[in-house]
Amino acid sequence: MMTIRAMTALFFFTISQMLRDAKFWVMGIVLLLPSVLALVIEHFAPPRHSLEPAWDLYHGLLQYMFLMGLVPLTCMLYGTGLIGAETESRTIGYLITRRLRRSTVILTRFVATALVLTLLCDVAATAIHISIMSGVNWQALAAHLGQFAAWSPMHDLTVYWCVIALGVLGFLAIFSLIGLLTAKPLALSVIYMVVFELIIGNVPAGARVYTLMHQLRVTAVGAIPGLKVLFALPPELTARLFSANGSGITQVLIISAVALTLACVLITVRELTPSKVARD
Amino acid sequence: MAVIELTQLSKWYGEVIGLNNVTAEIEHGITGLLGPNGAGKSTLMGLATGQLRPSKGGIRVFGESPWDNPSVISRIGYCPEGDPFWQKLTGFQFVVFLARMSGLQGASARRAAIDAIERTGMSANAGRAIRGYSKGMRQRIKIAQALVHSPELLILDEPFTGADPIARHELTNLFRELAAQGVHILVSSHVLHEVEAMTREMLMIDHGRIVAQGDVQAVRKSLLDRPHVIRVRVDQSRKLASQLVGWELVSGVSIPQPDTVLFETKSPEAAYERLNSTILSDGMNVQEIAAADESLEAVFGYLTHRESK
Amino acid sequence: MTTISGDRVNQYQRWQGALGKSHWTWPAIVRNGITLALKHNKTRIVLLTGGIPAVTAVGVLYVLSLLESLVGTDEAKGMYDLLSAMLRINIHGVTRLVEFRDVLWRSTFLMMTGMQMFWVLIIVARVGTPLIANDLKHRALPIYFSKPVTPATYLLGKWAVAASFVALITLVPSFAAFAVSLLLTDGPGTWGQAARLANDLILTGMFVCVTSGTAIIALSSITSDQRYVTVGWVAICLLPMFAQKIINESLPSNATMGWIGCISLRDDIFVVAEHLLHVRKGLAATSLPAERFAQALTRPIDPAKAATVLGVLTVSAIFFSWRRVVRFSRMAAAA
Amino acid sequence: MTMNYIFQCQQLTKNYGRIVALRGVTLGVQPGVVGLLGPNGAGKSTLFSVLLGQTPASSGAASVLGLDIRRQQRAIRRRVGFVPENDCLIPGMSGTGYVYFAGRLAGMSHADAMQRTHEVLDYVGMEEARYRSAEQYSTGMKQRLKLAQALVHDPDMLFLDEPTNGMDPQGRQVMLSLISDLGRAGISVIMSSHLLPDVERVCERVVIMGGGEVLTEGRLEEMNKPHPTLYRVEFTGDGASFHRRLTDVSVRVLEQAESSLQIALPEEGTQRLVLQAARDSGARLFGLHPKRSSLEETFMAAIQRQRAP
Structure with a gap:
């Protein structure tokens, strides 16, 4: 009972701490930049005679700028600081000398952070949706929809909401683990991101299935088959990488669970001291 | 049972030694x-609050290891050294949050926080953000959070640093009061006067080793190789000094000021006796007689004196 | 009463000497800032590699001078292609390069300035970000302001540190490249042209120093955390650039740009540098196909608008950092 | 000036x-x-x-x-x-x-x-x-x-x-x-x-x-001037008889503890009376401290004067 009360306190504290921090609002602005960009483009664009530019912009922004860039970046900034920020400011002492076990501390903070970040990213994705949709003149295009007649942006948005939630879960877990591995986790995170997620995740190698990037993409393509076109891959590769009705949800959950378990083990064996050992 | 028990405890950080093979027991009351x-x-203190892990040996608090052991550490109130804060919180939010982290429920947490803040004299400033606090207020609010869950053991790391004389005075009284209510307190401080005002029970460490433990005056007495220094303020200082030089039990005499004689002796009791009768029989008038090196500061200086600077 | 401890045999000695003028304390701040920055190997590496654009420029100018005599040969063909791409001026089939020396030199230096912008970004991120932020973080300002230093002297000193490093990346190599090229080749035509070009180069270099120097000083005075300053600086440099790129590409080529074309600060600086180096004007005065250059360079942005954007930024940066420093110099007491 | x-x-x-x-x-x-x-x-x-x-x-x-x-x-x-x-x-x-x-x-x-x-x-x-x-x-x-x-x-x-x-x-x-x-x-x-x-x-x-x-x-x-007649005496031995002897020579005892006494001398410069009383009662005297208003007292008094309306 006492433990649950303490967990609730830490949960809400973590959320209010995030909202109080300027970093959150800066990240919010950065996450809204794509939609501002979309708005500018739609505003300056001359009258169009096809849905293609809008479709391209919609999925291009969400896939490349969002899932491949901004979502992992946000998770990197928060994941590495999940415990690290408290260690750096030496406030960690207050959290671990109370009612909670160390592993409970990190799990509670993880859940709170993941929740807030998912909401933030989903709101930003919705903003992209709104700014593109506001620029599309459906009535004028009704006559020549062609291959896009079946496009339901609302359905796609729902898919992205879920994929983003999955992405936040996975990336936040990975970066929380990295945050515990080393005292200066940002460099390692960037290396992981570039080497593992951006390079291995994008080459047709077997190791690709262990990357979050690939699994998120598989999940998205499974729900929006039309997306295959976006990646402009040779047909046989597309067929191999994205099976019909494929889903990477299980894989993402497994990766997150493994990362979180390791993080819990690490925090229970490691001392949490700032990078410079504090002596008397 | 001792409150804190250290058995052959060592702790090092990489190559840097923190504690070196320490065995001791910290008893109830203020230490x-x-x-x-x-x-x-x-x-x-980090080891006792379960934030650090022993490299070798063991530490037990209330009979159990404190590492990742909420059932023990939730009985401890810890006031860390320095300035670790969530600067944007108000003092009240800070204390309430940590009360809840100790498992107190909404209303009772708030009540406990108000109470702890009251005891540390922070009621007037509890609504302000911590980043606007002076050093003294920071110390007080840190102590408030350590008290909020009514712990049985308080571990206070340099709680007086930066506090003004009024805060020092009030906090000293608070700690004495808490000790009287049965709370065990382990307190570190650089200002020995204040420690002396609270307790005579000391644990002195240097280079990661225990150099002395126990009552200050008992420790002083056991420093047999150190001659005691006695200060006498007297009207005929030169006459007294010339007498003292003749005594066998006196090993050194000086006159730092015209009205003051300092002398060293290894058998203070006999020296006092003979001093008093000499003053009486020679018709001198004395203003003050005092041991010049029985204060905690002097004992501390003897014990931790290092050859090099 | 106290005693002097035994190992302290030194007595305090008074000093009989005169202090210099207090207005001249800022060179000490500059010297100190430069020495501290140069202690880092990474800074030195950035400075050394900062010569690359200048070396490239010298190479281009040397090849140009060679080409003047190689026109029409097969060897020359490949070089024509390469230079056309680098200078973004189509010089295919131009047989009498000699006539265009001045404008080709100018566009070479413009290309070099464009390349140098990247190093400016790096060196400022390395050297500029801690300038004030570190003093704030370590609360060193009371040291400055307990000595006869005023906020103006302090800012001037700090600004000069940033500006000298930018100058080491831009002005100094540019000028070295100019001098070396003069020695290696026949120069940009007449002596008069050379002198004017030198003058324009200095103006361009100073312009870059002033804008980036003040910008970083203002950024550095915002927060005491150097990391945020670095992130802010990189974001200010890159984000508008990307945004501009995406906008430019998704809009049709005939769309009017106006102020929206001035989003990217790097492009703004480039446009102003182009204007200062008189490349477009020089091209227009010759028979070289100027409109192609105009297309290749960037969208037609009014240099006046770009300069206004930069000017407003610079002035507000100076004002802002001034306010911050004055505030912080008084903060110790307010705490 | x-x-x-x-x-x-x-x-x-x-x-x-x-x-x-x-x-x-x-x-x-x-x-x-x-x-x-x-x-x-x-x-x-x-x-x-x-x-x-x-x-x-x-x-x-x-x-x-x-x-x-x-x-x-x-x-x-x-x-x-x-x-x-x-x-x-x-x-x-x-x-x-x-x-x-x-x-x-x-x-x-x-x-x-x-x-x-x-x-x-x-x-x-x-x-x-x-x-x-x-x-x-x-x-x-x-x-x-x-x-x-x-x-x-x-x-x-x-x-x-x-x-x-x-x-x-x-x-x-x-x-x-x-x-x-x-x-x-x-x-x-x-x-x-x-x-x-x-x-x-x-x-x-x-x-x-x-x-x-x-x-x-x-x-x-x-x-910080020492008080002319108020003293604290430290001793070992029979407190009651020492007390009596002191009262005999019209030294007023203000406060008595196990091994220390607060006393008021009848007039300035009569400290010898205390030494005599100690000798006569067989008590061993090892401290004679004039009461000083410490800086802390001065400080606290000044602050309190100001805080009182």
Whole structure:
């Protein structure tokens, strides 16, 4: 009972701490930049005679700028600081000398952070949706929809909401683990991101299935088959990488669970001291 | 049973030694933890609050290891050294949050926080953000959070640093009061006067080792190789000094000021006796007789004196 | 009463000497800032590699001078292609390069300035970000302001540190490249042209120093955390650039740009540098196909608008950092 | 008459918005080592800052070394050294580099600054460590480095803000002996401190501030005078018979504890009576301490007087 009360306190504290921090609002602005960009483009664009530019912009922004860039970046900034920020400011002492076990501390903070970040990213994705949709003149295009007649942006948005939630879960877990591995986790995170997620995740190698990037993409393509076109891959590769009705949800959950378990083990064996050992 | 038990406890950080093979028991009541900078005081406190893990040996608090053991550490109130804060919180939010982290429920947490803040004299400033606090207020609010869950053991790391004389005075009284209510307190401080005002029970460490433990005056007495220094303020200082030089039990005499004689002796009791009768029989008038080196500061200086600077 | 401890045999000695003028304390701040920055190997590496654009420029100018005599040969063909791409001026089939020396030199230096912008970004991120932020973080300002230093002297000193490093990346190599090229080749035509070009180069270099120097000083005075300053600086440099790129590409080529074309600060600086180096004007005065250059360079942005954007930024940066420093110099007491 | 004061304030007021930090301070301080005491928020730091010309006064006038704080700020700073309370080291600099830089900021030439840097570093007892990066220094070394920095241009006056805060007893000892040595060398030192024992040890004069006003000012010796007839006696032996003997010779016993007595002598200069009583009763006397009003008492009294409406 006492433990649950303490967990609730830490949960809400973590959320209010995030909202109080300027970093959150800066990240919010950065996450809204794509939609501002979309708005500018739609505003300056001359009258169009096809849905293609809008479709391209919609999925291009969400896939490349969002899932491949901004979502992992946000998770990197928060994941590495999940415990690290408290260690750096030496406030960690207050959290671990109370009612909670160390592993409970990190799990509670993880859940709170993941929740807030998912909401933030989903709101930003919705903003992209709104700014593109506001620029599309459906009535004028009704006559020549062609291959896009079946496009339901609302359905796609729902898919992205879920994929983003999955992405936040996975990336936040990975970066929380990295945050515990080393005292200066940002460099390692960037290396992981570039080497593992951006390079291995994008080459047709077997190791690709262990990357979050690939699994998120598989999940998205499974729900929006039309997306295959976006990646402009040779047909046989597309067929191999994205099976019909494929889903990477299980894989993402497994990766997150493994990362979180390791993080819990690490925090229970490691001392949490700032990078410079504090002596008397 | 001792409150804190250290058995052959060692702690090092990489190559840097924090504590070196320490065996000791910290009993109930107030214990002053003394030592120069880098002696290992914070290390000991970190180990006792389960934030650090022993490299070798063991530490037990209330009979159990504190590492990742909420059932023990939730009975401890810890006031860390320095300035670790969530600066944007108000003092009240800070204390309430930590009360809840100790498992107190909404309303009772708030009540406990108000109470702890009241006891540390922070009621007027509890609504302000911590980043606007002075050093003294920071110390007070840190102590408030350590008290909020009514712990049985308080571990206070340099709680007086930066506090003004009024805060020092009030906090000293608060700690004495708490000790009287049965709370065990382990407190470290650089200002020995304040520790002396709270307790005579000391644990002195230097270079990660215990150099003395126990009552200050008992420790002083056991420093047999150190001659005691006695100060006498007297009207005929030169006459007294010339007499003292003749005594066998006196090993050194000086006159630092015209009305003051300092002398060293290894058998203070006999010296006092003979001094008093000499003053009486020779018709001198005395203003003051005092041991010049029985204060905690002097004892501390003897014990931690280092050859090099 | 106290005693002097035994190992302290030194007595305090008074000093009989005169202090210099207090207005001249800022060179000490500059010297100190430069020495501290140069202690880092990474800074030195950035400075050394900062010569690359200048070396490239010298190479281009040397090849150009060679080409003047190689026109029409097969060897020359490949070089024509390469230079056309680098200078973004189509010089295919131009047989009498000699006539265009001045404008080709100018566009070479413009290309070099464009390349140098990247190093400016790096060196400022390395050297500029801690300038004030570190003093704030370590609360060193009371040291400055307990000595006869005023906020103006302090800012001037700090600004000069940033500006000298930018100058080491831009002005100094540019000028070295100019001098070396003069020695290696026949020069940009007449002496008069050379002198004017030198003058324009200095103006361009100073312009870059002033804008980036003040910008970083203002950024550095915002927060005491150097990391945020670095992130802010990189974001200010890159984000508008990307945004501009995406906008430019998704809009049709005939769309009017106006102020929206001035989003990217790097492009703004480039446009102003182009204007200062008189490349477009020089091209227009010759028979070289100027409109192609105009297309290749960037969208037609009014240099006046770009300069206004930069000017407003610079002035507000100076004002802002001034306010911050004055505030912080008084903060110790307010705490 | 102005020349007799190192600094002088007339109705000096400073407010930050609605907060009044200095409330019409009128004060003239004579040369020497002066302690500036007061609780947090008393206006000590503001006073330093205003006198150094770092922040303008809201109203009133003040002069430092005869120089006006409004018109001659830079001239003042050339003749004054300042040691701030916080760590104010610039990372990446060695001790030598730091002091040299301070010298250059004060307007010294390269050669002068270099030579003087080593002179003052020798003086504060910084040996080879001076060539190491100052970030690695211990608290005590940092504090001495800060002092060296303030001394480099040979000021006539030093402002020290909490010079011994957070230092261990040995570090404090060194710092305090430097301060009193500077006083002997003819440099006036104004030091603010929360550590009253430290002030008692080095200061000749004391200024007590509270709530932006000057509460008390004067010579420490006068504030700290031993009481002519009130004494505390420490002894071992038969307390009751000692008590009786004392009463016989009309010494009043005010308070009796196990091994100490508070007494009032019948008149000045009759301490012999106590010694006689001890001898006659067979008690062993080993301490005879005149009651002094300690600085702490003076301080507390001053603050309480002010707080009472």
